[in-house]
Amino acid sequence: MKNFPLVITFLLPLICFCQSDKDFKFIAKDNDGEKIYITSPEKDSDYLKFWISHTVPIRPIKNAELKELFFGGNRELMLIELKCLEKTYNLIKVITYDKKGKIEKSENAVIRLEKIYPESFMDIVAREVCNL
Numbered sequence: 001m002k003n004f005p006l007v008i009t010f011l012l013p014l015i016c017f018c019q020s021d022k023d024f025k026f027i028a029k030d031n032d033g034e035k036i037y038i039t040s041p042e043k044d045s046d047y048l049k050f051w052i053s054h055t056v057p058i059r060p061i062k063n064a065e066l067k068e069l070f071f072g073g074n075r076e077l078m079l080i081e082l083k084c085l086e087k088t089y090n091l092i093k094v095i096t097y098d099k100k101g102k103i104e105k106s107e108n109a110v111i112r113l114e115k116i117y118p119e120s121f122m123d124i125v126a127r128e129v130c131n132l
Contacts, residue, residue, distance in 0.1 A: 084130035
């Protein structure tokens with residue numbers, strides 16, 4: 001029992017600062033079979049604002065020497081504003097993590113009022129979000 005305050009001292013910061021996926025909810029699989037997760041959408045004027053989490057599918061590409069290399073497998077988080085009635089969205093921010101969980105790239109995006117095309121990645125997300 002003497003060690004209880006010491007254990008709490010070390011565990012409390014870990015619990016508070018660890019990144020957790022429990023805020024994300026599985027909604028569907030994309031066209032490549034990768035799982036798509038979202039946070040609960042928040043109403044922001046005419047938009048629903050939320051984060052998407054998914055893994056970039058692994059795809060083969062060929063380099064200049066025509067050797068086959070594989071690209072993908074990284075996790076991406078995207079901050080989205082979705083307008084359900086107009087079927088458009090704004091991509092606000094993209095954060096890419098490497099396979100070890102470290103931030104590889106974080107950038108503010110400039111995609112505004114992009115149309116949602118049928119059977120696209122965003123169509124899968126929009127159908128689920130707009131039905132919530």
